[in-house]
Amino acid sequence: MTFGPELETLVPVYFYCYNLFMQFFCSPSKEDITAVFDRWAWLYDFEKYFFFPLRRKAAKFLGLPINSKVLDVATGTGAQAYELARLGYDVTGADLSSGMLAQAAKKLSPNLKLKFLQADATKLPFPDDSFDASTVSLALHDMSFEVEIGTLNEMKRVTKSGGIILIVDYSEPSMGFVPKLSHEIVRLYESPNYLSFIQLGLLGLLEKMGLSIQSKTGFLGVVQIVKVVNSE
Numbered sequence: 001m002t003f004g005p006e007l008e009t010l011v012p013v014y015f016y017c018y019n020l021f022m023q024f025f026c027s028p029s030k031e032d033i034t035a036v037f038d039r040w041a042w043l044y045d046f047e048k049y050f051f052f053p054l055r056r057k058a059a060k061f062l063g064l065p066i067n068s069k070v071l072d073v074a075t076g077t078g079a080q081a082y083e084l085a086r087l088g089y090d091v092t093g094a095d096l097s098s099g100m101l102a103q104a105a106k107k108l109s110p111n112l113k114l115k116f117l118q119a120d121a122t123k124l125p126f127p128d129d130s131f132d133a134s135t136v137s138l139a140l141h142d143m144s145f146e147v148e149i150g151t152l153n154e155m156k157r158v159t160k161s162g163g164i165i166l167i168v169d170y171s172e173p174s175m176g177f178v179p180k181l182s183h184e185i186v187r188l189y190e191s192p193n194y195l196s197f198i199q200l201g202l203l204g205l206l207e208k209m210g211l212s213i214q215s216k217t218g219f220l221g222v223v224q225i226v227k228v229v230n231s232e
């Protein structure tokens with residue numbers, strides 16, 4: 001689908017309406033995060049109408065040959081996994097929440113190399129070096145520091161040496177009205193881990209873990225898409 005100027009102008013409006021909507025219905029800080037995702041999976045899946053330009057941009061940014069094996073960790077309702085599969089990748093999406101996976105299953109198609117399974121991102125049920133790439137989108141900021149580190153370590157382990165680790169998540173708020181406003185809105189409803197995620201900074205964390213950044217791009221000044229080459 002071609003993205004005309006009018007629709008592009010509307011994307012920030014969609015983004016903020018969606019965030020306010022989620023703030024009203026979901027408050028992940030109040031209860032166990034998986035229970036929240038189980039309960040609100042049907043609502044969460046509406047994000048596919050808001051964020052498909054982000055998903056497509058991230059999928060294209062991966063830039064690997066067709067049929068490459070890709071693992072999407074904490075896949076949720078599978079929107080990112082779906083866009084990766086549409087580009088011809090052989091995609092596995094893994095998540096803890098059965099509710100989210102039930103929504104993800106609606107995206108399965110005989111025309112796509114796409115499957116989903118229930119798995120903990122910190123204990124992935126795959127041998128070392130199983131995938132050409134692993135991706136995680138809009139999930140690290142929700143996790144405790146320990147789970148975040150455990151997830152990245154597992155992504156390193158299951159991704160081939162020289163393979164790609166792609167991370168899509170909130171940017172640290174930068175100069176400009178849209179990023180600052182977005183940060184103020186997002187911090188209202190995100191889990192308590194969001195603020196420490198932002199304070200630590202994704203790029204700094206990746207460097208500390210020995211993951212050197214190959215390239216990065218952004219989306220609306222709010223989300224960053226970071227590509228790392230796995231050196232292990």
Ligand SMILES: C[S@@+](CC[C@H](N)C(=O)[O-])C[C@H]1O[C@@H](n2cnc3c(N)ncnc32)[C@H](O)[C@@H]1O
Nearest residue numbers: 037074075076095096097100120121137138139
């Ligand atoms: C905000 S959603 C993001 C979902 C999806 N990646 C996306 O881009 O829309 C976070 C997801 O992380 C999952 N999650 C949280 N902790 C996890 C863990 N330890 N292992 C696997 N999935 C986890 C939740 O179940 C939820 O589906």
